[in-house]
Amino acid sequence: MATVFKKTKMLTDVPFHYCPGCTHGIAHRLVAECLEEIGCEGNVVGIAPVGCAVFAYNYFNVDIQEVAHGRAPAAATGVKRTHPDTIVFAYQGDGDLASIGTAEIVHAAARGENITVIFINNAIYGMTGGQMAPTTLIGQKSTTSQQGRTVPLNGNPIKVCEMLSTLDGPAYIARAALCDPANVAKAKKAIKRGFEMQMQKKGFSLIELLSTCPTNWGMTPVQATEYVKENMTKQFPLGVFKDIDKESK
Amino acid sequence: MKKLMKGNEAIAEAAVRGGCRAFFGYPITPQNEIPEYLSKRLPEVGGCFIQAESEVAAINMVYGAAGSGARAMTSSSSPGISLKQEGISYICGAELPCVIVNMVRGGPGLGGIQPAQSDYFQAVKGGGHGDYHMLVYGPNTVQEAVDIMYDAFDKADKYRMPVMILGDGMIGQIMEAVELPEMKDPAAFPKKEWATDGTGVGASRRIINSLYIEPDVLEKVNHRLFDRYKELEENELRYEEYLVEDAEIVIVAYGTVARISKSAVNALREKGIKAGLLRPITLYPFPAKAIAKVAAEANVKKFVAVELSMGQMIEDVKLAVNGAKPVEFYGRTGGNVMTPEDIVEFVEKEVK
Ligand SMILES: Cc1ncc(C[n+]2csc(CCOP(=O)(O)OP(=O)(O)O)c2C)c(N)n1
Ligand code: SF4
Ligand SMILES: [Mg+2]
Numbered sequence: 001m002a003t004v005f006k007k008t009k010m011l012t013d014v015p016f017h018y019c020p021g022c023t024h025g026i027a028h029r030l031v032a033e034c035l036e037e038i039g040c041e042g043n044v045v046g047i048a049p050v051g052c053a054v055f056a057y058n059y060f061n062v063d064i065q066e067v068a069h070g071r072a073p074a075a076a077t078g079v080k081r082t083h084p085d086t087i088v089f090a091y092q093g094d095g096d097l098a099s100i101g102t103a104e105i106v107h108a109a110a111r112g113e114n115i116t117v118i119f120i121n122n123a124i125y126g127m128t129g130g131q132m133a134p135t136t137l138i139g140q141k142s143t144t145s146q147q148g149r150t151v152p153l154n155g156n157p158i159k160v161c162e163m164l165s166t167l168d169g170p171a172y173i174a175r176a177a178l179c180d181p182a183n184v185a186k187a188k189k190a191i192k193r194g195f196e197m198q199m200q201k202k203g204f205s206l207i208e209l210l211s212t213c214p215t216n217w218g219m220t221p222v223q224a225t226e227y228v229k230e231n232m233t234k235q236f237p238l239g240v241f242k243d244i245d246k247e248s249k
Numbered sequence: 250m251k252k253l254m255k256g257n258e259a260i261a262e263a264a265v266r267g268g269c270r271a272f273f274g275y276p277i278t279p280q281n282e283i284p285e286y287l288s289k290r291l292p293e294v295g296g297c298f299i300q301a302e303s304e305v306a307a308i309n310m311v312y313g314a315a316g317s318g319a320r321a322m323t324s325s326s327s328p329g330i331s332l333k334q335e336g337i338s339y340i341c342g343a344e345l346p347c348v349i350v351n352m353v354r355g356g357p358g359l360g361g362i363q364p365a366q367s368d369y370f371q372a373v374k375g376g377g378h379g380d381y382h383m384l385v386y387g388p389n390t391v392q393e394a395v396d397i398m399y400d401a402f403d404k405a406d407k408y409r410m411p412v413m414i415l416g417d418g419m420i421g422q423i424m425e426a427v428e429l430p431e432m433k434d435p436a437a438f439p440k441k442e443w444a445t446d447g448t449g450v451g452a453s454r455r456i457i458n459s460l461y462i463e464p465d466v467l468e469k470v471n472h473r474l475f476d477r478y479k480e481l482e483e484n485e486l487r488y489e490e491y492l493v494e495d496a497e498i499v500i501v502a503y504g505t506v507a508r509i510s511k512s513a514v515n516a517l518r519e520k521g522i523k524a525g526l527l528r529p530i531t532l533y534p535f536p537a538k539a540i541a542k543v544a545a546e547a548n549v550k551k552f553v554a555v556e557l558s559m560g561q562m563i564e565d566v567k568l569a570v571n572g573a574k575p576v577e578f579y580g581r582t583g584g585n586v587m588t589p590e591d592i593v594e595f596v597e598k599e600v601k
Binding site for chain 2: 012041042043044045047054057061062063064065066067068071074075076077078079080081082083086087088103104106107111
């Protein structure tokens, strides 16, 4: 019988702890498949965040460091400067990257640090129980914006890709959505491109993945992917925001 | 051959000779000569220097580099060291070796830029959250700082914990003649099988981590750390005794304050007052047993803790003396430094 699907060897056999319908699992698989496809087995260091993906160190079949909340780009910098020829990636949530860790992500990008950052934007603090995130949509309810986020009180959501692509350091910045098979395929392409940039030593790459948190959004998994498609993509348009190869052509 | 060097620069050179190949820091007075020197020096030996965006980033860069096997360090001064505390706690939890230099300035808050010893509690009692300690040194000359720095990475690697050099501001700024040790050969450093160098897959995978969700597992980790602190006490405890044998008054002081105190001891002896000095060189582990032993001597009437603070180390002295003899305090703060005469005057009043 022909094998139509095989789990990538860049994931361990440990079952994910994520809630049913959570897209962290899809994101893990895509990252791991890309690592396998670029052929860097035995030459990768991952950086796990503080957030629902804190246990990512149990899942990626690579050397990996679990680091303080928001500091993944700094730790990744330390790793990369020690092992410049090793693929280094950081996996961060929106609270981790766009709130407590804004300084670290901006400066890693500005330095053109040759690392790849996978940015999981689920518009919420998943791990701590559904508080407002810097990316929570206007009108979206969370446990700390129970009437829905408002601009006068909470300001506007941060568009990380747009912000970072104003810098000269990044080589590749893209946003994709984990909301249906076609978009998942695009997300994978973007992640792979990020890793390829790193292999070619072109500099910083970041791939933002619009993701779901059915548990804290109070939705079914299907409703949640609909929400990504209908609502999140309006605030966070999909696409490639920076690609230095295309610029120079 | 001895060379006249500023403390901060001598420490930086000793770090390189001791194997440092990665430095991450953020500017703050009075330690700027360390990063400035290393920004030029490290690239010469194939090392990495990064001026980080903050002390928070700097210590987490140290975490990443140390976790993947580099001899990595950072230096700062009091407010910056406060910012690093979360990272230091993680480094201790993840059992990573590194070196941290704190050229202490007066506080609290922005404080001042003049010398102080008011970060003693922070350095030896933990500083960040959780149950942990570091190996902490309080050198009293530039040469001693150089020698301690030179071996600091070996100690950090051996015990898999940070080594902190607690300078009192003066040590970084004074110029003294120093003998610089020879460059250590990085090829001879022990291999770090636990480090995430990227080669791990499957069973050989390495995880650098300080998260232990199971209480029993975390408790075991805490015990493992504290077993190591016991080893420090057995192997690394260092102190100096000066004219303590027949002393009636024993001054306890560390860092450059100990040098000032030594001059005071000599002056007191000339005046017929039997003074002595006990100088902790390691601040953690603290020479509590040595102090207790001195306290038990019949000739010893009184201890005087002398510090550039409102009285921090004195608490450890009191714990060690354990009520056997009175312990008095003399200190200056705010960046003011006592003279030997100030100490003499204080002790003279005490013996009356
Ligand atoms: C210094 C610090 N502050 C707060 C926390 C608590 N905390 C843990 S996870 C988290 C938010 C995570 O949200 P996000 O990064 O969006 O990840 P998600 O769980 O949504 O994937 C917070 C605030 C912490 N661990 N450390
Ligand atoms: S809380 Fe949300 S982000 Fe976290 S695992 Fe569950 S669904 Fe995913
Ligand atoms: Mg989130």
